[in-house]
Amino acid sequence: MKSVFAYGAAAFLEIAGCFAFWAWLRLGASAWWLAPGLVALGLFAWLLTFIESGAAGRAYAAYGGVYIAATLVWLWAVEGTRPDRWDVTGALICLIGAGIILFAPHRATG
Numbered sequence: 001m002k003s004v005f006a007y008g009a010a011a012f013l014e015i016a017g018c019f020a021f022w023a024w025l026r027l028g029a030s031a032w033w034l035a036p037g038l039v040a041l042g043l044f045a046w047l048l049t050f051i052e053s054g055a056a057g058r059a060y061a062a063y064g065g066v067y068i069a070a071t072l073v074w075l076w077a078v079e080g081t082r083p084d085r086w087d088v089t090g091a092l093i094c095l096i097g098a099g100i101i102l103f104a105p106h107r108a109t110g
Contacts, residue, residue, distance in 0.1 A: 003052045003102070007063055010047040011070035017041035019078070058101060065091075065098025 020037025023029035051059035069091040072083040083091075 002050055006047045006050040007066040008070070010044045010063065011067050012074075013040045013044035013047065014067065015071055015074045017044060019074075053102065054106075058106070062098040062102035065094035065096075065101075068094045 017037045017040035020029075020033040020040065024031055024033045024037075048059060048063060051063070053059035053062070072087050072091050075081050075087075076083055
């Protein structure tokens with residue numbers, strides 16, 4: 001359960017942090033947007049350390065699927081563009097892949 005919270009919060013923070021840079025460079029927002037953006041990106045990286053996985057790469061790979069789904073929520077909630085059926089289908093496929101990566105019984109390495 002800790003991983004689910006960490007993934008969700010990390011995705012929101014990464015998207016918000018990246019959006020701050022987007023707003024500054026593409027939308028003409030003040031450079032002051034960069035400060036909370038950098039804080040958000042730092043918190044995003046910190047939250048990923050709470051993922052219950054024995055390997056950082058595996059945790060990050062699974063996070064990719066969560067990130068894709070979260071960006072579609074951001075697209076709809078913040079940018080006002082509703083995802084279409086192809087967006088949703090792609091995100092579901094990514095979430096299934098993330099679940100396989102994170103929860104499958106992996107063989108021991110070393």
